[in-house]
Amino acid sequence: MVSREFEIRVPPGKIRERLDVFLTHHVENATRTKVQQAIEQGCVLVDGKTVRSSYKISPGELIHITLPKPAAPDVIAENIPLEILFEDEHLLIVNKPAGMVTHPAYSNYTGTLVNALLYHCNNRLSGFNDPKRPGIVHRLDKDTSGLMVVAKDDPTHAFLAQQFSRRTIDREYWAIVWGRFTERGTTSGIIEAALGRSKSDRKKISVSESGKSAVTEYEVLEEFDYLSLVRLRLRTGRTHQIRVHLHHIGHPVFGDPTYGGRRIAWGGAEKKKKEEVHHLLKLISRQALHAKTIGFIHPGTRQKLTFDSQLPEDMSEVLDLLRKQ
Numbered sequence: 001m002v003s004r005e006f007e008i009r010v011p012p013g014k015i016r017e018r019l020d021v022f023l024t025h026h027v028e029n030a031t032r033t034k035v036q037q038a039i040e041q042g043c044v045l046v047d048g049k050t051v052r053s054s055y056k057i058s059p060g061e062l063i064h065i066t067l068p069k070p071a072a073p074d075v076i077a078e079n080i081p082l083e084i085l086f087e088d089e090h091l092l093i094v095n096k097p098a099g100m101v102t103h104p105a106y107s108n109y110t111g112t113l114v115n116a117l118l119y120h121c122n123n124r125l126s127g128f129n130d131p132k133r134p135g136i137v138h139r140l141d142k143d144t145s146g147l148m149v150v151a152k153d154d155p156t157h158a159f160l161a162q163q164f165s166r167r168t169i170d171r172e173y174w175a176i177v178w179g180r181f182t183e184r185g186t187t188s189g190i191i192e193a194a195l196g197r198s199k200s201d202r203k204k205i206s207v208s209e210s211g212k213s214a215v216t217e218y219e220v221l222e223e224f225d226y227l228s229l230v231r232l233r234l235r236t237g238r239t240h241q242i243r244v245h246l247h248h249i250g251h252p253v254f255g256d257p258t259y260g261g262r263r264i265a266w267g268g269a270e271k272k273k274k275e276e277v278h279h280l281l282k283l284i285s286r287q288a289l290h291a292k293t294i295g296f297i298h299p300g301t302r303q304k305l306t307f308d309s310q311l312p313e314d315m316s317e318v319l320d321l322l323r324k325q
Contacts, residue, residue, distance in 0.1 A: 008063045011200040019046065020053040023065060028202045029105075030067060038067055075104050075132055077123060080116035085147070085307050090156045090300050092121075093307050094148050098286050098314070102139040102148075104132050117150060125150070128157035137161055138237065145312045146173070146291025159299035164237065170295030173232040173242060174311060176288035176318060177251040178261065180223050181230075187220040191245040195238045204258060205240040207248050214238045216245045224322040226273065227254055243287060254280075254318070256287035280321065284314040 008026055020039060024032045036053045038044050043066040046055065057063070083095040094113065096102070101112040117125060117135055125135030128151065135150040137160045151157035163169045181187050196211030198204040215235035222229040228251070232242055243259045246252055252260040264277055295306035311319070 004067045006063075006065050006067075006202055007199075008065070008202065009199055010057050010059050010061045010063065012059045014057070014059050016056040016058060018053065019044070019051060019055040019057050019063075022057050023063070026201045026203070027065060027067070034067060035065075038065060043067070075114060075118065075134070076110070077118035078110060078115040079119050080111065082113075082116050082120055084120075085309070086305075088300070090152055090298070091160070092117075092150050092152070093294070094150055095309050096140055096145060096148055096291075098143050098145040098312060101142045102133075103130075103136050113148070121152060124152055126152060126154050126157035128154045128161070138164055140291055141240065141243075141287075141289075143286035144289045144291065147294045147307055147309050148291070149294060149296060156299045160296060163296050167235060168297075170293065170306065171234050171237075171291065172293035173234070174221070174290050174292045174315075175230055175232060175242065175246070176254040176315060177228050177230055177246055178254060179226065179228060179251045181220045181228055181251070182223060189218060191216045191218065191249055193245060193248055195241060195244055205238070205244050207244065212236075212238060214241050214245065216242055218246075222319075225325070226277070227322060229319065242289060253287040253289050255284040256289075259287075261287055276325065280318050283317050283321075286314075288315050288318065290315060 006027055010022070020032055020035045023035045023044070024030055027035070039051070039053045042050050044051070045064045046057070046061050083097070084092055085095060086093040094117070096113055103114045104110070104112050114134060114136060121135070127134055129136070135152065135157070137149055137151050137157055140146060140148060149160060151160055192215050193207045194209060194211035195205050195214045196208035198206040213236060217233040217235065219231045220228050221231055234241065240259070243253050243256055247259040255261050262281060264274060290311055292311070293306065293308045295304065297303070298305050
C-alpha cells in the first residue's frame with residue numbers, strides 16, 4: 001500500500017491544541033480516526049519523538065506524519081445530467097456546475113464529472129493519463145463552475161495537452177472579488193507570484209519563493225461600493241492559482257471560504273453595508289469564480305474553436321443586487 005508523508009511546521013502564534021485535532025485540519029483527506037490510528041502506530045513524530053493524540057502542539061514544532069494511501073476503487077459510469085455545449089467524435093465541451101468534483105479521488109469516488117462522462121460517452125474516453133481520470137485534460141476546483149474540454153481518444157488528448165503545455169489555450173474566468181481596484185490606481189494588471197503547497201496547511205496553496213512560477217492577468221469589468229467584477233486570464237495553470245493570487249494582492253474572491261472570501265475585507269463598514277454583505281454571502285456558498293470562455297485548435301479540423309458560457313445563477317443574482325444598490 002502506498003503511503004503519503006507530510007512535514008508540517010506549527011506556525012508562530014498558533015494556539016495550543018490537541019495533536020490529532022491539528023492534523024485533521026492540516027492534512028489533506030485525513031480523518032481524525034485515521035490520524036489517531038497513525039499516532040498510535042508511531043507514524044507521527046513531533047520533533048522526532050512519538051507522542052499521544054492528546055499531546056498539545058506548540059509553535060515552531062516540526063511534525064512528521066506518514067499515512068497509508070488506500071487503493072482507489074474502479075471508476076463507474078453514473079447517469080448524472082450534464083450541460084454539453086459541443087460534442088463530436090473527438091471531444092466535448094462541458095459546463096461544469098459548482099459543487100461537482102472533476103474526477104474521482106479520496107472521499108469522492110462517485111458523483112464526479114468523470115462518472116457522468118463515462119455514462120454519457122458509453123465509456124469511450126481517452127486513457128492518455130491516469131486511468132482514474134479518463135478524458136480529463138485539465139480540471140476545475142470543485143466549487144469553481146465553468147467550461148472544460150474533454151477528450152474522447154488518446155490522440156485528441158495529446159493534441160489538447162500540448163496546447164495547454166505551450167499555453168496557447170485561451171481561458172477566461174470571471175470573478176466577483178473584494179475591493180475597488182481604482183483605489184489602487186489601476187483597473188488592469190499582471191500578478192506574478194510563485195505558488196506551492198502551504199507548509200502549515202497541506203490543504204492550501206500559498207505564495208512561495210520556492211514554488212512554481214504562476215502568472216495571472218486581470219481586468220476590472222465593473223466596480224461597486226466594496227466589490228468588483230473582474231476578468232482573468234491564465235498564463236499558467238497552477239492549483240488554486242486565481243484564488244491565491246487575488247488573495248495575495250488584497251482582493252480575495254467573494255465567498256471563498258479557504259482564502260479569505262467570506263470575511264468582510266474592508267474597515268469601518270457601517271452596519272447597513274454589513275447587513276448587505278451578509279445577505280449576499282447567503283446567496284453564494286462558494287467562491288464567486290466561473291470559467292467563462294475557452295478557445296483552442298480542434299485536433300481534427302485544425303480550426304480555432306471558442307466557446308462562451310453565461311454566468312451561473314448564484315453569481316448573476318449577486319451582481320443584479322449590487323447593480324440595484
